[in-house]
Structures are given as C-alpha cells and as structure tokens.
Amino acid sequence: QDADDAQKTKFEYQSDVTRLRKIVINSLYSHRDVWLRELISNSNDALEKFRLTSLTKKGFGNDDPLNITIRAVEDEDGKGGKIIITDTGIGMNKEELAANLGTLAKSGTTEFLNRAESADTTVGTGNLIGAFGVGFYSSFLVADRVYVASRPPRSKENPEPEQWVFSSTADESSFEVYPDPRGATLGQGTEITLVMKPDALDYLSTTKLTGLIDKHSAFSSTFPVYLFTQRTEEVPVEEDELPTETESVPEPEKEDRTIESYDDDEVLIEDVPIEEEKKPQVPEVPKTKTVTIDEWVHANSQPPIWTRDPKDVTEEEYLDFYRATFKDYRKPIGWHQFAGDAAGTSFKGIIFLPEKIPDSHWQQTGPLEQKDIRLMVKHVFITSEFGSDRLPKWASWVQVIIDADDLPLNVSRETLQSSKFVKQMRSIILRHLLILLNKLATEDAEKWALVTKNYGMIFKFGIAEDSKNRDRLLNLVRFESTQRKDITLDQYAENKRKGQTQIFYMADAGKTAEQIKRSIFVEKLEARGYEVLLFTEPLDEVLANTLRTHKKMPFQDVAKAGLKFGDEDNEGEDSKEAQKKLGEKFKPLIEWLKEETKDVVRDVVISNRLVTSACAIVADEIGYTANLEKLMNAGHNQEKSEAVEFLKKQRLLEINPKSPLIEGMLARVEELFSEDLEAEMELKEVASILIDGALVRSGFQVHDSNEFFVRVDRVLRRSLGVSETAKAKVDIKPAPEVDPTEFEEDIVMPDFPDYVPGMFGDSAQKPMVFDKETGKGIHDEL
Numbered sequence: 001q002d003a004d005d006a007q008k009t010k011f012e013y014q015s016d017v018t019r020l021r022k023i024v025i026n027s028l029y030s031h032r033d034v035w036l037r038e039l040i041s042n043s044n045d046a047l048e049k050f051r052l053t054s055l056t057k058k059g060f061g062n063d064d065p066l067n068i069t070i071r072a073v074e075d076e077d078g079k080g081g082k083i084i085i086t087d088t089g090i091g092m093n094k095e096e097l098a099a100n101l102g103t104l105a106k107s108g109t110t111e112f113l114n115r116a117e118s119a120d121t122t123v124g125t126g127n128l129i130g131a132f133g134v135g136f137y138s139s140f141l142v143a144d145r146v147y148v149a150s151r152p153p154r155s156k157e158n159p160e161p162e163q164w165v166f167s168s169t170a171d172e173s174s175f176e177v178y179p180d181p182r183g184a185t186l187g188q189g190t191e192i193t194l195v196m197k198p199d200a201l202d203y204l205s206t207t208k209l210t211g212l213i214d215k216h217s218a219f220s221s222t223f224p225v226y227l228f229t230q231r232t233e234e235v236p237v238e239e240d241e242l243p244t245e246t247e248s249v250p251e252p253e254k255e256d257r258t259i260e261s262y263d264d265d266e267v268l269i270e271d272v273p274i275e276e277e278k279k280p281q282v283p284e285v286p287k288t289k290t291v292t293i294d295e296w297v298h299a300n301s302q303p304p305i306w307t308r309d310p311k312d313v314t315e316e317e318y319l320d321f322y323r324a325t326f327k328d329y330r331k332p333i334g335w336h337q338f339a340g341d342a343a344g345t346s347f348k349g350i351i352f353l354p355e356k357i358p359d360s361h362w363q364q365t366g367p368l369e370q371k372d373i374r375l376m377v378k379h380v381f382i383t384s385e386f387g388s389d390r391l392p393k394w395a396s397w398v399q400v401i402i403d404a405d406d407l408p409l410n411v412s413r414e415t416l417q418s419s420k421f422v423k424q425m426r427s428i429i430l431r432h433l434l435i436l437l438n439k440l441a442t443e444d445a446e447k448w449a450l451v452t453k454n455y456g457m458i459f460k461f462g463i464a465e466d467s468k469n470r471d472r473l474l475n476l477v478r479f480e481s482t483q484r485k486d487i488t489l490d491q492y493a494e495n496k497r498k499g500q501t502q503i504f505y506m507a508d509a510g511k512t513a514e515q516i517k518r519s520i521f522v523e524k525l526e527a528r529g530y531e532v533l534l535f536t537e538p539l540d541e542v543l544a545n546t547l548r549t550h551k552k553m554p555f556q557d558v559a560k561a562g563l564k565f566g567d568e569d570n571e572g573e574d575s576k577e578a579q580k581k582l583g584e585k586f587k588p589l590i591e592w593l594k595e596e597t598k599d600v601v602r603d604v605v606i607s608n609r610l611v612t613s614a615c616a617i618v619a620d621e622i623g624y625t626a627n628l629e630k631l632m633n634a635g636h637n638q639e640k641s642e643a644v645e646f647l648k649k650q651r652l653l654e655i656n657p658k659s660p661l662i663e664g665m666l667a668r669v670e671e672l673f674s675e676d677l678e679a680e681m682e683l684k685e686v687a688s689i690l691i692d693g694a695l696v697r698s699g700f701q702v703h704d705s706n707e708f709f710v711r712v713d714r715v716l717r718r719s720l721g722v723s724e725t726a727k728a729k730v731d732i733k734p735a736p737e738v739d740p741t742e743f744e745e746d747i748v749m750p751d752f753p754d755y756v757p758g759m760f761g762d763s764a765q766k767p768m769v770f771d772k773e774t775g776k777g778i779h780d781e782l
C-alpha cells in the first residue's frame with residue numbers, strides 16, 4: 001500500500017491524539033488484547049452506519065454482504081506478519097481519514113488526558129479503556145505500522161468513489177494520506193492492515209485470534225465476523241491420481257493404550273494387552289493425500305445473548321456482552337431477560353441496570369439522549385429514537401435491547417416511529433425495568449442497598465413525572481423513620497396505631513435522620529410510640545405534597561398545625577375537662593403573649609405535642625415550615641414579596657403547660673396588674689428570649705440575632721446580680737498618628753520562592769533583600 005512520496009500528504013496528529021497514543025502505548029501493554037475488540041467494534045459501527053443510511057438513501061452502496069473479515073498473513077521469511085481486518089461498512093473518504101483518525105472529537109478529552117498522565121489512581125488502566133474507549137489507537141499496541149485503506153459506498157453524487165490510504169507508524173507524531181496505489185480493491189468499506197510488532201507475532205495464530213474473539217470480542221459486532229483459517233485434511237486420492245504400480249500402504253501406528261486397574265489399598269497400573277491387538281488385523285486403508293483447505297470460519301456464530309436460554313448464559317458472558325454493547329466498564333447492578341408479543345410482533349430483549357445514572361443525565365436539559373435504548377429487528381440495530389414515545393426522563397438512562405421478529409426493516413425512521421409496536425416499546429421497557437427493580441428489592445439486599453443509594457432520588461422524580469407508574473415507583477422508594485430504616489409507605493401504613501389517620505413526617509433537608517429525630521416536634525410522638533417518617537432530602541417533602549395522601553391517609557408535617565394522634569376522642573370527658581381547665585388557667589399568659597408576639601406568630605395556643613420543651617413555633621397548615629422557609633431562602637434572592645412575608649407569619653406559638661418555665665411566666669403575668677413597669681420589662685425580655693429560642697429550636701431563623709444576644713446578656717447579669725449598665729473594662733490602645741513619609745529601610749520579602757527570579761532549592765528558602773537601585777533580589781549572605 002506504499003505509494004510514491006509525491007502523492008503523499010503529510011499531516012501532524014492533533015496534540016491530544018499524540019498524548020492519547022502515548023498513554024495507550026505506554027500504559028496498556030498488559031491489556032493489549034483489547035486492540036481486536038476495539039477494531040471489530042469500529043467496523044461494527046461503520047456497518048451499522050451504512051445500513052441505517054442505506055435504508056433511506058436510494059442507490060447507496062452495493063449489495064455486498066455486510067460483514068467483517070480478519071486474516072493473518074505470515075511473511076514469507078517467517079520473521080514477521082500482518083493482520084488485515086476488513087469491513088464492508090460506511091468507509092471514509094480522504095478528508096474523513098485525516099479528520100477521524102488524526103483528531104479526537106470527544107468532549108472531556110483534555111481533562112481525561114490530564115488525569116491519565118498525572119497517574120491519577122482513580123484512572124486505572126482498566127478504567128482508562130472503559131472511560132474513554134481508546135478505539136483505533138489501540139492498534140499501535142501490537143503494530144509498528146498501520147495502513148487504513150478505505151472507500152465510501154457508491155452514491156448518486158459519487159458513483160465511483162476513490163480508495164485512499166491512511167498510514168502511520170507507532171512512534172511518529174505525523175501520518176500520511178494518499179490514493180491507494182492498488183486502485184479500488186474494496187467494493188466499499190475499510191481495510192486495516194497491521195504490520196505486527198516483533199513481540200506481537202503470536203497474534204498471527206488463528207487459534208489465538210479465535211480465542212480472543214470468543215473471550216473479548218464475541219459481542220463487539222452484531223454483524224458476522226469471519227476469520228481466515230487454513231486446515232489440512234486427508235482426502236481420498238482420485239482414481240486417476242493413483243500410481244500405476246501397487247504401492248504398499250504403511251501400517252497405521254499402533255495406539256499405546258493401557259488399562260488401569262485399581263486395588264483397594266494401592267493403585268496398580270499394569271499393561272494389559274487388548275484383545276484385538278494380540279492378533280492385529282491391518283484394516284484396509286483408503287488411499288489418501290493431505291490437502292490444505294482455506295476457510296472463512298464464522299467466529300461470532302453464537303446467537304445473540306437475548307435469544308438464548310438464560311440458564312445457558314454465564315455471568316461472564318452477560319458482562320462481556322454488556323461492556324461491548326453499552327461501552328460501560330462498570331459492572332451493572334443487575335439485568336433481566338424477557339420475551340413477549342405486542343402489536344402482532346413477538347420480541348425478545350434484555351434490560352440492564354447500570355451501576356449508577358450517568359452524570360450527564362443531571363446536566364442535560366431538554367429531551368434526553370437515549371442511545372442505550374436500542375431497537376433491533378431480527379438481530380439488527382435499527383434505532384434509538386422513538387420520537388414522542390421516548391421514555392420519561394426518570395428512566396431515560398436505562399440500557400435495553402428489544403429485538404422484534406417481524407417489523408419491516410426498510411422503512412424510514414418516521415414510519416417506524418409511528419408503528420404500533422414502537423408505540424408500545426415505552427410501556428414494555430418500563431414494565432420490565434420495574435420487574436428488574438422489584439426482583440432486586442426482594443432477592444438481593446446488598447444490591448438493593450446500592451439501588452436505593454444511587455437511584456432513590458430518581459424514583460422520587462419519577463413519582464412526580466410519571467403518574468401512570470406512580471404506585472409502582474412508590475413501592476421502590478424507601479424512607480427512614482423514628483423506628484426503622486428503609487421502609488416503604490405501605491409498611492408505614494401497616495404500622496399505624498389504632499385511630500391514627502395521618503402519616504406523620506418531619507422534614508429537615510440537609511440534616512441526618514438522627515438529628516431530625518431529636519427535634520422537639522418529634523419528641524411526644526416518639527415518646528408515645530407513633531412512627532414518624534424522617535425526611536432528609538428536599539425532594540421528600542415535595543413528594544409528600546405531590547402525593548397528598550397514601551392509603552387514604554393524608555401526610556401530616558409534625559411541625560405544622562393540624563397534628564392529630566387519633567386517640568383524642570378516647571381520652572374521655574375527664575381529659576376534655578382538664579384541657580378546658582388548662583385553657584382557662586393559662587388564659588392571662590396566652591393573652592399577654594399574643595400581644596407580645598404578634599409580629600412573629602399568628603396565634604398562641606396550648607400544645608399537645610411538647611414533652612420537655614417550654615414552647616415551640618409551629619407552622620400553620622398554609623404557612624411555611626422551617627424546612628420550606630430554608631428552601632425558599634436558598635432558592636430566591638430574598639425577594640420580599642408580600643405573599644412570602646404573609647406565609648412566613650402563618651405560624652403558631654405553642655406553649656407547654658407542664659413546663660415550669662411557662663408556669664413561672666404565668667405567675668409573673670398574673671402579678672403584672674400592679675403596674676410594675678420594671679417587672680413588665682423583665683418579663684418581656686424573658687418572653688422574647690423564649691420565643692427566639694423556640695424559633696431556633698424549631699428550625700426557623702431569628703429575626704435579629706444581635707438583639708437576641710443583648711437580651712441574653714441582660715438576663716444573665718440579672719441572675720448573677722451584676723449591674724446591668726456597667727461597661728466592660730477595656731483598655732483600647734489607639735493607633736499612632738498619621739505618618740505620610742516613605743519607607744527607608746530594606747524590605748524583607750516573605751519566604752515565597754516564586755518571588756525570587758531564578759532561585760530554587762536551598763537558596764530560595766532564605767529571606768530575600770531587594771537592591772534599591774536595580775530592584776533585583778539579592779541574597780543576604782549574613
């Protein structure tokens with residue numbers, strides 16, 4: 001494939017390619033088997049591209065069968081050899097040869113290369129291949145020189161495409177592109193010739209190549225891969241080839257057979273001549289000769305994995321298939337094979353749950369790429385685009401293959417999209433994804449923990465997005481409660497106490513469940529044995545608001561008004577009477593507090609939820625809880641619209657009648673009628689600290705924290721009997737007078753080696769003195 005130098009155009013590799021080639025060649029030596037898989041996978045992509053284009057473009061390409069062939073050729077002197085991989089795919093013209101093989105067009109390349117070069121331990125060599133797919137450049141792991149001859153398919157615009165060659169050695173930073181001196185030897189497609197390195201000649205063996213295809217590349221192509229093999233065979237000699245005189249046929253060699261006989265105690269091996277061998281009979285041997293037969297062996301002849309009986313497929317095979325198909329080198333959490341009929345078409349398929357949702361899922365706005373949802377027809381990839389029947393966003397990361405038996409292959413994408421079968425794909429995939437998830441939930445605790453960690457959030461999104469699958473998704477969502485970890489809402493409902501009509505929850509986004517459990521709002525429910533869900537993620541509360549009820553029980557934020565235990569009616573007349581009495585007893589305090597707190601809360605009431613705390617601030621049914629207020633403040637530029645301010649004030653001050661502090665305040669309020677101004681001031685201060693404290697404990701923000709601490713200071717002084725007006729004895733040293741004169745002394749610079757031009761090592765550690773005249777740094781030798 002070498003041409004005259006005059007015809008060759010020399011190109012420099014893009015710098016990122018040079019870097020990638022170096023990384024591949026230097027660090028992947030121990031993984032160098034990957035080259036075959038990568039080249040087969042590129043050929044498969046090229047064949048797929050050709051087939052898809054030819055579906056809609058008339059007169060595109062010839063009718064050659066679509067396949068990949070691999071041939072190893074030893075040099076005549078036996079000292080070297082080549083491997084030639086050819087496909088009949090989309091091919092490349094001369095510009096594409098230079099652009100596709102000489103540049104990298106992948107996003108994140110530079111960042112990836114930086115990490116790989118800095119020997120970042122998170123980029124292990126295995127990951128390196130996986131995270132990036134080193135593709136074509138892996139050929140330089142085994143080849144000193146690579147030629148890529150390529151010819152695009154015929155088309156109306158270009159009925160006789162030319163065949164061009166890309167050629168490069170492993171070490172040079174440049175490559176050449178030139179017309180193939182052999183002319184157009186390819187009907188269409190690409191032929192890659194690897195001139196093997198002296199230490200890679202073992203790949204020339206067909207046994208080795210067959211092994212590699214079986215182990216790493218069997219799933220890299222859905223098109224047939226043929227391997228050129230030669231075998232010898234004994235064939236009968238034709239009549240006319242027989243020698244005229246009878247020749248003696250050599251006697252076949254006797255088999256050296258032994259029969260082993262075993263004793264109980266010792267193993268005894270003795271030669272026992274076999275009966276027939278005692279009197280050998282020379283069989284009549286037909287007259288044969290040895291011939292070499294050339295054969296193209298179908299090397300990936302296994303039927304696709306999704307059509308095989310799962311019992312016959314090993315885990316290793318599933319993983320190899322997964323890697324080759326979805327180019328994801330992390331182990332999937334699980335998979336599930338299925339079959340069925342829809343819209344008159346039978347189908348088979350397999351669905352995988354990747355280890356985690358790709359980061360890009362969260363970054364994309366608008367319609368999501370669904371490249372891992374692959375529709376095949378009779379084992380051939382057709383499309384990943386389903387138009388308006390695409391999966392909902394929550395599930396669009398799923399990796400699935402559906403192979404239909406009898407959809408027309410040659411229809412345009414638009415016609416396909418409107419076919420009845422494709423319209424049903426969405427629900428088929430979602431159904432099987434949910435089956436897979438439920439299987440993991442019930443059968444494998446360890447895997448399920450991983451699912452909850454990596455997917456819990458997306459299920460919650462799904463509940464809001466996909467009303468059709470709401471209940472099924474709800475079964476997958478797990479919560480922590482005051483009593484248990486990882487429970488479903490159904491399990492919560494089953495554990496409700498007699499009379500309980502609400503699902504109790506406490507939300508505090510960003511806190512741990514343990515911290516939320518200590519909230520004053522939870523204390524009484526916890527003490528009484530009611531289960532409270534602990535919402536740690538912002539989405540949890542959104543979810544409760546979306547659902548509103550579950551099993552007919554409304555969600556009740558325990559930090560809001562409206563909390564009912566459900567057994568109040570059973571408390572009997574005595575208790576109601578006691579409640580009424582309490583109301584009367586605390587009336588003076590409640591009235592006084594109402595006046596004092598009218599800027600902070602809407603009302604003051606006697607609490608039925610507090611145990612040890614003196615008081616709490618509780619959001620009204622329509623008001624913001626502390627959690628929502630926090631979210632509002634985080635999401636907005638503190639826009640103080642009147643509505644927001646109004647909602648913020650929709651809360652109640654609940655006082656605990658059993659608290660000695662509250663009892664004490666009541667006594668003071670009752671004494672106030674004597675119009676003792678000083679006593680009233682004192683009481684106001686106590687009340688205000690109590691309310692600010694309640695705001696903080698209830699998770700709200702204190703209006704003015706400075707004022708709060710000034711009050712605390714005064715109350716503390718009072719309790720210690722210290723003067724309330726005495727100032728702290730501070731002796732503040734004033735700064736010296738203004739001095740506008742310039743510095744005259746040498747400036748000693750701080751110990752920053754960077755500041756010292758040309759100074760490194762020891763000398764840079766010493767302080768530097770700057771020469772006043774030259775401005776340069778000089779060393780203080782003293």
Ligand SMILES: Nc1ncnc2c1ncn2[C@@H]1O[C@H](COP(=O)(O)OP(=O)(O)OP(=O)(O)O)[C@@H](O)[C@H]1O
Nearest residue numbers: 042043046091092100101132133134135136137190
């Ligand atoms: N056999 C081929 N036929 C046609 N084009 C090819 C062939 N091999 C490579 N190419 C072109 O060269 C490009 C670069 O190939 P390379 O293997 O480096 O990366 P990739 O295939 O895009 O990505 P990756 O291998 O990581 O999945 C391909 O995108 C494709 O356009």
